[in-house]
Amino acid sequence: MAGFAGFGEKAIPFLKALDFHQSRDWFHENKALFESELREPLGDLIEVLTERFGETGLDLKGDRKKSQFRINRDVRFSKDKRPYTDHVSAILSPDGSKMEQGVFFVYVGLDRCFAAVAWWSPGPELLLAMRKAIVEKPEAFRAMVAALAGNRLEIGTEGQLKRVPRGFEAVAEPDLAAAVRNRHFVVRREIDPAAIQRPDLVETLVDFAVRAKPLLDWGRTIEGRLPRR
Template structure:
């Protein structure tokens, strides 16, 4: 297993961002294969070490968590055939899960990041999370305003309603968080850090810091499941 990211992996992704054509990709397919293998081996080591604090890492494999590099361009004005990054999602239920999880985005040109949270949940889950934040605002604030969390992730982000969500008053003390449709925490990572020998430790520490945030968002979804 690889506990570091090879400089050739990042170089391939940087080059792909500048040469996003099928012809170039086919000519550099061996570079892609090597880069993808390195990323998956890194994920496998990450999953192994995550088990110390995150049970959902058990039984998961890097190859199953990586998103396809091929873009679906059927309904997009952007016709570039490939993503210019590798991405993997670690969550209960796997890569396609709607549950909160951890995301590792690897890209050249200082565009890598570690992220966590809940992305665009369906209506029932969205309503349940808003209710949890409304009921447990102090707990939520304690998580996202903790100094170690803010140092890494700054403020949480995500798509938001321009208006007040149905059922809530605009003077609700939690309204700034209730307007979110996704609750995300993102930590940018420079190429220098990605290629350093301690990148795995950096990712693990960030994900450990994300765990209370993910656990908070997951709790109301578990309650939904218990009601079914």
């Protein structure tokens, strides 16, 4: 397994140039730069994080190729026909696939660089179970939120419903009512773009994932992967 030496110095400039050209010919002429500055370093990062997450007891792993998202955009049903994204990203999950919930996500892009631990758009059955757990076991939910706060993390509100969903109209406590409106349960850690070039990015991401573990454990308990409290 290779170590992680950081993304290349030309990683962000490459994304900027690709976003400007949005040309398949340009991309193929510069594909070697994409591989060396972005794709291969991201693969190294996935492998190192998989090892480190295993050492720290986090049930998260990935594959250097399969865990990465394609830089090619699917434009079949989109009005935006630009062929390439302006970022690279990857998911580490319990089974190493992109289909699981309770995942670690890393994103390096023109607009921002960040990591996230997330239950992102869980299916209807799991989302309902999470909402029921919030209402029926508020002490466990609040303990999780407090643990995150103690670790300097907070569940985001992106995509939150404007009203409580059907069946939860009677929820009176403001924090619980706000929580059941969530469609995602996610915490993020912004990354300085300059930091992606350093090997110690690994330590930053491992530290963040460990601090986000209360959110993972809460969801895993609801899934039945961990003993219920």
